[in-house]
Amino acid sequence: MKDIAELLRQHPFTTELENEIIELIAGCASNVVFQANDYIFREGGDADHFHLIRHGTVALEMKGPGRDPLSFLTIKDGDMLGSNWLLPPYRWSFDARAVELTRAVAFEATCLRAKCEADHHVGYEMMKCFVPPLLERLQMARFQAADIYGA
Amino acid sequence: MLPRFLPVQRRIRETADVLSLIAEPPEGEKLPVFLPGQFNMLYAFGVGEVPISISGDPGERGRLVHTIRDVGAVSHALLQLKRNEPLGIRGPFGKPWPLDQARGADILLIAGGIGLAPLRPVIYHLLAQRHSYGRIALLYGARSPADLLYHRELERWRRVPDFQVRVTVDHAGRDWLGDVGVVTRLLPKINLDPADTVVMLCGPEIMIRFSTQALLDMGMNTQQLYVSMERNMQCATGSCGHCQFGPHFICKDGPVFRYDRVEALLKRDEI
Ligand SMILES: Cc1cc2nc3c(=O)[nH]c(=O)nc-3n(C[C@H](O)[C@H](O)[C@H](O)COP(=O)(O)OP(=O)(O)OC[C@H]3O[C@@H](n4cnc5c(N)ncnc54)[C@H](O)[C@@H]3O)c2cc1C
Numbered sequence: 001m002k003d004i005a006e007l008l009r010q011h012p013f014t015t016e017l018e019n020e021i022i023e024l025i026a027g028c029a030s031n032v033v034f035q036a037n038d039y040i041f042r043e044g045g046d047a048d049h050f051h052l053i054r055h056g057t058v059a060l061e062m063k064g065p066g067r068d069p070l071s072f073l074t075i076k077d078g079d080m081l082g083s084n085w086l087l088p089p090y091r092w093s094f095d096a097r098a099v100e101l102t103r104a105v106a107f108e109a110t111c112l113r114a115k116c117e118a119d120h121h122v123g124y125e126m127m128k129c130f131v132p133p134l135l136e137r138l139q140m141a142r143f144q145a146a147d148i149y150g151a
Numbered sequence: 152m153l154p155r156f157l158p159v160q161r162r163i164r165e166t167a168d169v170l171s172l173i174a175e176p177p178e179g180e181k182l183p184v185f186l187p188g189q190f191n192m193l194y195a196f197g198v199g200e201v202p203i204s205i206s207g208d209p210g211e212r213g214r215l216v217h218t219i220r221d222v223g224a225v226s227h228a229l230l231q232l233k234r235n236e237p238l239g240i241r242g243p244f245g246k247p248w249p250l251d252q253a254r255g256a257d258i259l260l261i262a263g264g265i266g267l268a269p270l271r272p273v274i275y276h277l278l279a280q281r282h283s284y285g286r287i288a289l290l291y292g293a294r295s296p297a298d299l300l301y302h303r304e305l306e307r308w309r310r311v312p313d314f315q316v317r318v319t320v321d322h323a324g325r326d327w328l329g330d331v332g333v334v335t336r337l338l339p340k341i342n343l344d345p346a347d348t349v350v351m352l353c354g355p356e357i358m359i360r361f362s363t364q365a366l367l368d369m370g371m372n373t374q375q376l377y378v379s380m381e382r383n384m385q386c387a388t389g390s391c392g393h394c395q396f397g398p399h400f401i402c403k404d405g406p407v408f409r410y411d412r413v414e415a416l417l418k419r420d421e422i
Pocket of ligand 1: 190199201202203204205206218219220221222223224225226227265268269380381401406
């Protein structure tokens with residue numbers, strides 16, 4: 001089986017990361033598998049992990065009283081899942097459900113935050129990996145709010 | 152040009168606010184040839200006339216198909232037409248999609264919402280002349296699964312070997328197993344040669360702007376991209392000025408434009 005650092009090197013999220021940083025953060029990571037319909041996390045739960053999806057599909061969902069869950073984004077191969085672990089109160093703000101068999105690398109958030117605090121260069125490089133997908137999702141949320149197809 | 156009246160033969164409900172009207176000429180009468188991307192002016196008695204793209208198969212000469220979204224007075228009146236009632240038609244008008252120039256290249260179609268209607272004739276053409284083109288792909292975005300046009304055909308196209316079809320919606324319930332998110336997220340998932348691809352886009356202008364930006368970021372140039380501009384018009388012959396878009400008249404110079412010709416205009420608020 002490939003070691004975690006190798007799996008991380010193959011993931012698009014780490015393309016810009018130095019090898020030493022990949023080796024360092026691999027110490028906080030493990031290989032995980034979710035079956036279809038497993039919840040990876042639920043709204044309100046502790047954001048103590050984040051995931052890099054290797055294969056599969058995860059639906060991000062919101063629930064309202066008397067309403068079926070509504071998916072507002074699907075996360076796929078090569079994507080990053082979850083950012084609430086980055087800053088307090090470290091709490092998930094939506095549900096993440098595997099739609100099919102999904103393989104991912106899971107990071108332990110306390111471990112990763114400690115490494116970023118201990119070496120701000122590591123923290124800054126990690127932040128540069130996180131910001132682009134976050135900005136992309138913010139832009140998508142704007143399009144959804146503007147209801148571009150309906151207007 | 153005076154409208155010609157053709158009886159509506161069938162009404163197909165596509166979504167809650169979109170219907171396709173199928174009109175057929177009486178026995179022995181011929182329909183004019185149309186090219187994918189062209190539109191007709193459809194006339195509703197006493198209400199007005201609006202441009203609507205032809206959404207049927209250009210190879211099928213016996214019927215004329217238009218897919219219409221109910222957004223205002225004229226489109227609403229058109230969608231009230233019952234079977235055998237006459238539909239007033241002037242056309243076809245406008246510059247078509249560049250299917251001849253695109254021969255031999257890979258083809259990427261990007262549609263948003265009702266924008267799939269003007270691209271459907273392109274799909275029929277590509278599938279009928281499959282050997283003349285390289286790889287072909289359709290990316291289609293809509294508000295929700297209930298807002299997708301041509302459900303059955305999408306399913307059929309998905310099963311066509313060598314036709315990459317990816318659909319995404321802005322939000323969906325559990326019964327939707329496809330993608331949720333903006334249409335540009337599908338771009339990395341398709342297999343085309345960016346240097347030798349012709350892209351045809353039709354949808355809301357916001358979608359056109361962010362999709363073209365993503366295509367340019369992938370290394371394509373503005374001359375590979377074609378957009379259909381569906382801004383409002385009246386005469387359809389370039390004389391009333393209603394649809395003037397900078398130096399262009401959408402009705403006669405468009406609705407299909409190469410992107411470099413309209414890029415600057417699309418970025419301006421008011422024209
Ligand atoms: C070349 C071309 C091809 C078109 N093809 C189709 C088609 O295949 N199917 C289809 O349903 N529609 C199509 N349209 C758009 C259609 O012409 C308009 O929706 C129609 O003119 C609206 O007229 P109305 O009287 O029903 O509504 P109006 O009362 O004129 O308008 C109702 C609302 O719709 C908005 N609106 C009007 N026209 C447009 C437009 N062109 N784009 C975006 N918003 C608009 C108005 O701002 C208003 O908010 C096309 C337009 C063009 C220029």
